[in-house]
Amino acid sequence: xxxxxxxxxxxxxxxxxxxxxxxxxxxxxxxxxxxxxxxxxxxxxxxxxxxxxxxxxxxxxxxxxxxxxxxxxxxxxxxxxxxxxxxxxxxxxxxxxxxxxxxxxxxxxxxxxxxx
Numbered sequence: 001x002x003x004x005x006x007x008x009x010x011x012x013x014x015x016x017x018x019x020x021x022x023x024x025x026x027x028x029x030x031x032x033x034x035x036x037x038x039x040x041x042x043x044x045x046x047x048x049x050x051x052x053x054x055x056x057x058x059x060x061x062x063x064x065x066x067x068x069x070x071x072x073x074x075x076x077x078x079x080x081x082x083x084x085x086x087x088x089x090x091x092x093x094x095x096x097x098x099x100x101x102x103x104x105x106x107x108x109x110x111x112x113x114x115x116x
């Protein structure tokens with residue numbers, strides 16, 4: 001084969017490679033721009049929503065201590081607060097479990113039944 005054939009072959013291979021990369025880059029750019037437009041539409045749609053209300057099942061008390069107040073509190077007070085909050089969360093979970101099992105008609109666990 002003549003020497004000029006190899007030059008033409010390499011030029012064709014480089015041109016095809018460049019064309020492939022340009023095509024893939026263009027497709028990637030189009031997908032990126034469609035994603036940006038969808039994010040913009042979602043932002044417009046969700047910006048009109050009202051502020052989210054508290055959706056937790058646990059009632060929060062309004063007299064909560066401010067952030068950072070635990071630094072200056074006594075360890076006994078913090079332990080008491082922690083154990084009280086833990087017992088409250090456990091009781092709320094137990095009540096939800098009892099209610100859920102009652103709605104489904106499932107038998108209750110002996111640990112969940114109150115014997116008071």
